[in-house]
Amino acid sequence: MSAFFDGLLTALQPGNLAALLAGSLLGVFAGAMPGLSSTVGLALVLPVTFALDPTPALLMMVSIYMAAEYGGSITAIAIGVPGSSPALATTFDGYAMTRRGEAGRALGISLFSSMSGGLLGTVLLVLALGPLSRAAIAFGPAEYFGLGVFGLSIVANLVGKDPFKGIVSALLGLLFFIVGLDVLTGAPRLTFGTNALMDGLGLVPMLIGFFAIAEALEAVTGRRRSTPPGDGIAGALPKARELFGLWRTILRGSAIGGLIGAIPGAGATIASIVAWNEERRVSKTPERFGTGLPAGIAAPEAANNSCVGAAMIPLLALGIPGSASAAVLLGGLTVQGVAPGPLLMTERSELVYALYAGFVVAVLLMLAVGRLGIPLWTRVVRLRPSILMPLVVAISLVGTFSLRGNAADAWAALFFGLVGFAMLRGGYPLAPAVLGLILGPMIETNYRRALSLSSGSHSIFLESPISLVLILLAAVSFAAPAVRSRLISGRTRAPEPDTHDGPDTHDGPDTHDGPDAYDNEPRHEEHE
Amino acid sequence: MSSSSAGGAARLRLLAEAGVLAVVAAGVLLDSRSYPGSLAEGAPGPAFFPRLLAVLLMGCAAWLAIRAARQPPESDAGRSRGNARTGSGAGRGARLGLGATWIAVFLLVWPRLGTVASVPLLVAGLMWLTGERSRLALISVPLAFAAFIYLVFIVALGVPLPSGF
Numbered sequence: 259m260s261a262f263f264d265g266l267l268t269a270l271q272p273g274n275l276a277a278l279l280a281g282s283l284l285g286v287f288a289g290a291m292p293g294l295s296s297t298v299g300l301a302l303v304l305p306v307t308f309a310l311d312p313t314p315a316l317l318m319m320v321s322i323y324m325a326a327e328y329g330g331s332i333t334a335i336a337i338g339v340p341g342s343s344p345a346l347a348t349t350f351d352g353y354a355m356t357r358r359g360e361a362g363r364a365l366g367i368s369l370f371s372s373m374s375g376g377l378l379g380t381v382l383l384v385l386a387l388g389p390l391s392r393a394a395i396a397f398g399p400a401e402y403f404g405l406g407v408f409g410l411s412i413v414a415n416l417v418g419k420d421p422f423k424g425i426v427s428a429l430l431g432l433l434f435f436i437v438g439l440d441v442l443t444g445a446p447r448l449t450f451g452t453n454a455l456m457d458g459l460g461l462v463p464m465l466i467g468f469f470a471i472a473e474a475l476e477a478v479t480g481r482r483r484s485t486p487p488g489d490g491i492a493g494a495l496p497k498a499r500e501l502f503g504l505w506r507t508i509l510r511g512s513a514i515g516g517l518i519g520a521i522p523g524a525g526a527t528i529a530s531i532v533a534w535n536e537e538r539r540v541s542k543t544p545e546r547f548g549t550g551l552p553a554g555i556a557a558p559e560a561a562n563n564s565c566v567g568a569a570m571i572p573l574l575a576l577g578i579p580g581s582a583s584a585a586v587l588l589g590g591l592t593v594q595g596v597a598p599g600p601l602l603m604t605e606r607s608e609l610v611y612a613l614y615a616g617f618v619v620a621v622l623l624m625l626a627v628g629r630l631g632i633p634l635w636t637r638v639v640r641l642r643p644s645i646l647m648p649l650v651v652a653i654s655l656v657g658t659f660s661l662r663g664n665a666a667d668a669w670a671a672l673f674f675g676l677v678g679f680a681m682l683r684g685g686y687p688l689a690p691a692v693l694g695l696i697l698g699p700m701i702e703t704n705y706r707r708a709l710s711l712s713s714g715s716h717s718i719f720l721e722s723p724i725s726l727v728l729i730l731l732a733a734v735s736f737a738a739p740a741v742r743s744r745l746i747s748g749r750t751r752a753p754e755p756d757t758h759d760g761p762d763t764h765d766g767p768d769t770h771d772g773p774d775a776y777d778n779e780p781r782h783e784e785h786e
Numbered sequence: 787m788s789s790s791s792a793g794g795a796a797r798l799r800l801l802a803e804a805g806v807l808a809v810v811a812a813g814v815l816l817d818s819r820s821y822p823g824s825l826a827e828g829a830p831g832p833a834f835f836p837r838l839l840a841v842l843l844m845g846c847a848a849w850l851a852i853r854a855a856r857q858p859p860e861s862d863a864g865r866s867r868g869n870a871r872t873g874s875g876a877g878r879g880a881r882l883g884l885g886a887t888w889i890a891v892f893l894l895v896w897p898r899l900g901t902v903a904s905v906p907l908l909v910a911g912l913m914w915l916t917g918e919r920s921r922l923a924l925i926s927v928p929l930a931f932a933a934f935i936y937l938v939f940i941v942a943l944g945v946p947l948p949s950g951f
Contacts, residue, residue, distance in 0.1 A: 709828060
């Protein structure tokens with residue numbers, strides 16, 4: 259304990275505190291800007307850290323990492339465009355609350371949940387560095403395949419009232435990931451001889467296209483977005499009682515984020531989607547998820563911030579980065595002459611304890627920066643759509659370009675914008691496609707690797723207890739919505755035939771609520 | 787629009803969706819002929835997954851075609867009301883084309899004109915297309931936004947955005 263307090267004193271030294279504060283500001287900005295992310299924020303600041311001592315350099319980087327996970331929820335809630343991919347699940351309920359005029363409340367819930375998740379993730383990091391590192395390395399191809407299939411089974415909860423269209427959407431998402439070089443053999447797939455497609459289509463252009471450009475095109479086609487109703491900003495913030503009432507949700511989300519975050523390669527995006535889905539599954543009113551439930555924001559936000567601390571476990575203990583952001587962090591550590599691994603605790607214990615304390619201070623600074631920013635963001639959502647949407651498109655395209663300095667990414671975003679627009683018009687939900695693109699690489703690559711290890715025998719997936727449990731959970735998760743709806747329909751009278759399921763009435767399955775926001779008339783809120 | 791013609795439109799739409807899926811699936815199958823379906827030791831090759839997806843998409847296309855054949859003529863009446871409410875489809879399609887073209891033009895001229903010169907054009911054009919008619923807003927917002935992009939992305943963060951000629 260005294261070592262932790264020593265670390266705290268180190269983190270609170272003026273130079274280190276300034277590094278943490280700068281990291282928080284940059285992290286919230288990077289997370290909130292569509293196209294940027296914690297990874298880009300870390301990459302941008304990496305050259306700056308070369309000039310710093312190891313402690314402030316590391317503290318600045320963890321502060322960016324932590325704050326960016328919260329920052330992603332700002333635009334997800336304010337304008338329905340996830341600032342970074344881990345905020346995708348936050349869009350489901352967060353943007354629905356904004357449309358009800360509760361942006362301040364949603365942002366407050368997100369901030370509190372992010373803070374709680376960040377703190378719990380740090381506790382997990384401190385307590386479980388050793389045991390979880392050993393568990394994480396037990397994941398081989400069969401287990402990763404099981405995790406990917408389990409993640410994909412969430413599609414069953416995202417498909418709305420036409421499961422068929424949700425499945426088509428997921429298949430298209432899986433197809434999009436195939437574009438580019440095959441990871442295992444280097445064979446170009448669906449590139450049609452174009453060099454620009456060799457790197458693949460990418461998640462960020464897809465998110466930008468689906469959630470920013472498709473929505474802007476909706477605005478251009480004349481569907482007016484009504485400015486969300488709003489009351490006073492102070493009055494719109496959540497009450498303390500409401501925040502603390504979410505403790506079970508936050509604990510569950512943090513636990514899921516902690517477990518998934520500790521698995522190298524799984525990442526905060528999967529953790530937040532799994533957390534949202536689990537919260538929906540345990541809810542007594544799962545059908546209300548996606549219509550603006552506080553728990554639908556708290557669970558994913560707690561999960562993605564909890565992931566930050568958890569991702570440090572394999573990084574510090576084994577030198578294995580748990581995410582792309584952790585990989586950049588690893589680069590920063592290496593430049594500073596810090597070698598992560600089993601000897602780090604003995605050779606550089608003062609740095610490790612300063613890091614633990616730095617996480618706590620970074621979370622508190624994130625709370626302060628986030629709280630001060632809420633009035634600004636609630637004003638942003640009240641901008642006229644004819645001003646807001648063009649700005650969203652422009653900053654999204656600039657952010658997409660910034661990611662890799664590649665104009666092809668911006669073109670891909672336009673392509674996905676048109677595809678997303680067409681899918682929404684046809685009543686095809688967008689979230690399953692995004693999930694397909696995220697999980698496709700994990701599923702395909704590990705399926706093939708596992709079969710390569712087992713000489714083609716599928717028994718490898720059943721011999722591993724972790725893989726078996728995950729596949730069984732996937733089967734349950736996939737079947738549960740159908741069974742539940744059958745049970746419910748058995749108990750209630752058959753509803754009247756729906757004559758409004760065409761795309762123009764917008765009550766088809768639609769995780770992305772964007773176009774609906776352009777309708778001035780009230781509609782039945784639903785979520786897939 | 788009468789019920790039967792509305793039903794015909796819905797059937798046509800389902801058939802069009804089926805056609806798109808079938809074309810995509812066929813394209814994937816054709817492309818996957820150029821890479822191996824399986825590797826040594828029984829492991830699936832790079833063609834396995836695309837072919838599996840293509841077959842599933844073909845199945846989906848077939849199911850959409852069946853749904854089109856079963857489409858009752860009156861089921862799309864609500865949709866036709868929706869069209870009447872939101873304006874003509876042709877007008878919306880033209881505006882969609884203009885919006886997408888404007889973004890594409892921006893992407894084409896961006897490397898040549900540079901970020902500071904081209905971003906205001908993108909923003910002003912989209913503002914106009916989304917119905918903004920205030921001259922003050924059409925001039926000041928794009929310029930202020932370009933200044934923001936320049937100061938934050940180029941000066942503060944050092945992001946190498948296109949600088950033009």
